[in-house]
Amino acid sequence: MAPYFLRNLIPRREARAHDRPLLQVLASLTWIQWGHFWSGWLAWTCDAIDFFSVSLSVSRLQTQFGRSTHDITTAITLTLLFRSVGAILFGIISDRYGRKWPLVFNLLMIAVLELGSGFVETFHAFLGVRSLFGVAMGGVWGLAAATALENLPVEVRGLASGVLQQGYAVGYLLAAVINLTLVPETSSTWRSLFWTASGISAFAAVVRMLLPESEIFIRAKAAERARGGSTKKKTQIFIHETWEMLKRHWLLCIYAILLMTGFNFLSHGSQDLYPTYLTNAKLFTDHNATVATIIGNCGAIAGGAIAGWVSQYIGRRLTIIIFVLLIGAFIPLWILPTSFGALAAGAFCIQFGVQGAWGVIPIQLAEISPPAFRATFPGVAYQIGNMVSSASAQIEATGAANLHTTIRDHNGQLKTVSDYATVQGILIGVVAAFVLIVTIIGPENYGSHFEKSKAAFEEGAGRDELAEDEDGSHPGSSAGPRPHSVQVVDEKTETAKAHRG
Numbered sequence: 312m313a314p315y316f317l318r319n320l321i322p323r324r325e326a327r328a329h330d331r332p333l334l335q336v337l338a339s340l341t342w343i344q345w346g347h348f349w350s351g352w353l354a355w356t357c358d359a360i361d362f363f364s365v366s367l368s369v370s371r372l373q374t375q376f377g378r379s380t381h382d383i384t385t386a387i388t389l390t391l392l393f394r395s396v397g398a399i400l401f402g403i404i405s406d407r408y409g410r411k412w413p414l415v416f417n418l419l420m421i422a423v424l425e426l427g428s429g430f431v432e433t434f435h436a437f438l439g440v441r442s443l444f445g446v447a448m449g450g451v452w453g454l455a456a457a458t459a460l461e462n463l464p465v466e467v468r469g470l471a472s473g474v475l476q477q478g479y480a481v482g483y484l485l486a487a488v489i490n491l492t493l494v495p496e497t498s499s500t501w502r503s504l505f506w507t508a509s510g511i512s513a514f515a516a517v518v519r520m521l522l523p524e525s526e527i528f529i530r531a532k533a534a535e536r537a538r539g540g541s542t543k544k545k546t547q548i549f550i551h552e553t554w555e556m557l558k559r560h561w562l563l564c565i566y567a568i569l570l571m572t573g574f575n576f577l578s579h580g581s582q583d584l585y586p587t588y589l590t591n592a593k594l595f596t597d598h599n600a601t602v603a604t605i606i607g608n609c610g611a612i613a614g615g616a617i618a619g620w621v622s623q624y625i626g627r628r629l630t631i632i633i634f635v636l637l638i639g640a641f642i643p644l645w646i647l648p649t650s651f652g653a654l655a656a657g658a659f660c661i662q663f664g665v666q667g668a669w670g671v672i673p674i675q676l677a678e679i680s681p682p683a684f685r686a687t688f689p690g691v692a693y694q695i696g697n698m699v700s701s702a703s704a705q706i707e708a709t710g711a712a713n714l715h716t717t718i719r720d721h722n723g724q725l726k727t728v729s730d731y732a733t734v735q736g737i738l739i740g741v742v743a744a745f746v747l748i749v750t751i752i753g754p755e756n757y758g759s760h761f762e763k764s765k766a767a768f769e770e771g772a773g774r775d776e777l778a779e780d781e782d783g784s785h786p787g788s789s790a791g792p793r794p795h796s797v798q799v800v801d802e803k804t805e806t807a808k809a810h811r812g
Contacts, residue, residue: 320629320755333623336466343523344462348471350519351459352478354418357512358451359482360489361425362390364504365441366583366704367490367604370590370597371501376434380587381712384704386438387583390445391575391701397449398694402687405454407549409528410686411519414454418516420447422509429505449697453690456673458519461527461685465758466623468677473619473670480611480666483582485511487608491601556681556688564692566753567676571696573746574672576703577638577665580738581645582607583704588731589654592711594720599651607658614667619674626757627675630668631750637664638743645739646732649718661739668746678759703738710734 365372365386372383397417405413424444431437459475460468489504497503523529557564585607589600614634622630641664645657676689711729720726 320626320632320751331464331466333467333470333620336464340463340467343526346522347462347525348459348475350414350515350522351455351457352475353515353518354414354451354455354458355475355478356482356485357418357421357508357515358448358455359479360486360508360511361421361444361482362448363483363486363582364425364428364508365390367486367586367601368494368501368504369584369587371494372437375501376437378434380584380591381705381708382434384584384708386441387579387704388701389438389442390448391579391697393442393445394449395691395694395698397446397451398453398690399449399687400446401450402453402684402690403553405450405457405686406684407546409532410454410458410525411522413450414458415516415520417447417450417454418512418519421451422512422516425505425509425512429499429502429509449694450690452693453686453688456677456689457686458525460673460677462525465760468674469623469627469671470616470620472622472672472674472677473615473617473667476619476670476673477612477615477666479578479669480608480615480662484605484608484612487601487604491598491605552683553687556684560681560688563679563681563754564688566749567679567688567692568695568699570746570749570753571672571676571692572699573696573742573749574669575693575696575700576742577739577746578669579697579700579703580707580735580742581661581665584707584731584735585658587708588711588735592716592718592728592731593649593654594718594726594728595651595654603651603655603658606655607662610659611662611666614663614665615670618667618670622671622674626755627671627678628750628753628755630671631675632747634664634667634671635743635747635750637667639740640664642736642740646736675755678756679754682759682763707731707734707738710738 365383369380369383372378372386373380376383401413401417421444424440424447427440428437428444431440455478456475460471463471486504486508489507493507494500494504499506586597586600586604589595589603590597595603618630618634638661641657641660644653645661648654648657672693673689676692677685680688711731711734714730714734715727716730716733717725717727
């Protein structure tokens with residue numbers, strides 16, 4: 312008999328029995344639900360614009376500060392290192408107090424620090440601002456994903472997950488367009504990219520400010536007020552339930568961190584130094600390198616949306632596995648050619664695979680998370696994975712500095728260059744294999760109704776108990792698919808029956 316984790320790669324038919332047609336569900340969404348989703352998407356898009364401002368400015372920053380590529384990538388490493396701090400701080404605040412104002416403050420903090428990044432005059436000041444910036448950035452993903460997904464019907468969460476995650480690719484795309492068009496035309500050059508990114512983040516904060524709090528928190532707070540709960544008591548309950556969650560789900564926490572470590576190595580290893588790889592190892596101009604980056608991100612956007620939609624039918628893990636296998640198939644096209652057309656096609660295909668797999672991650676993490684901690688758990692797992700993978704750009708820069716190859720330049724002359732292609736190919740290949748294994752052996756809770764669970768400041772939240780309305784009933788319990796905790800129990804029962812059989 313095949314192991315349970317292999318037999319369970321495709322969701323059971325009964326888990327999808329109550330699903331309505333996708334177009335019907337989309338047509339039923341309210342303006343508030345659309346607003347929550349797109350505000351989460353916009354926040355995540357801003358995160359990418361702000362982060363990739365450094366990656367796209369490496370050569371200009373080298374000139375500005377008189378530093379090597381390795382030194383400039385230290386700023387990327389520090390940003391990734393400190394993102395886990397922000398994920399913990401903002402995730403806890405969001406699960407305790409709500410989604411709205413923590414995300415608004417988070418985005419305003421990003422806007423201020425991105426603005427400051429464009430005014431620094433020394434390299435050490437730049438590193439300091441980017442470190443603080445990492446703290447602010449760390450909070451965005453968990454809050455944005457929770458805001459976007461928890462207010463949507465379960466039938467559209469797969470597609471929404473793919474579109475949401477590709478806000479990251481859209482952000483990279485917008486940053487590349489700004490770098491291609493605005494930066495060369497301004498006297499401030501690279502600084503104008505950071506200032507523009509700051510303005511977009513401030514706009515995203517205003518958009519979220521205009522929308523109401525998440526319906527789940529409105530409901531939970533109303534029920535708690537009806538029971539006479541005080542702020543002090545809710546904080547005590549929150550601390551207690553957090554501890555209960557950690558005792559109950561510590562192994563799941565370790566698994567999620569391992570999964571996100573692999574995924575972050577995939578994305579940062581294939582993106583952060585890609586423009587540098589094209590200019591240094593393939594001798595592209597900055598303009599052509601930026602255009603190739605834009606083409607690659609078009610592949611990312613397509614892959615994420617398609618994968619998220621597909622995962623609604625064949626399951627989260629199987630979709631990830633398929634797209635990771637595509638990554639391995641596309642690595643040669645990504646690193647071996649020398650012409651612009653072939654390398655741009657390679658960028659499109661590799662990002663189709665990488666960000667296609669990534670497109671499933673928001674909903675996969677949300678569904679396997681302890682339901683009351685949907686901002687903290689995914690956000691912290693994501694950013695600790697980011698922290699572990701933070702040195703990916705420096706690993707590639709160091710490896711390429713010590714590994715060289717000879718190619719012909721545009722004049723037909725032989726030239727010795729740093730072999731970024733081999734280094735990136737090896738790194739992505741190894742990491743893809745790691746992600747494949749971790750995904751196969753991991754859990755899946757397809758179709759989880761996490762919105763029916765208690766909020767983190769309610770008693771029983773750490774034990775994944777369902778929420779109650781003021782009359783003591785469970786919301787939405789009269790009809791529809793089974794809620795999270797019931798589904799998990801049933802899966803365990805089915806496993807036991809299978810072993811007895």
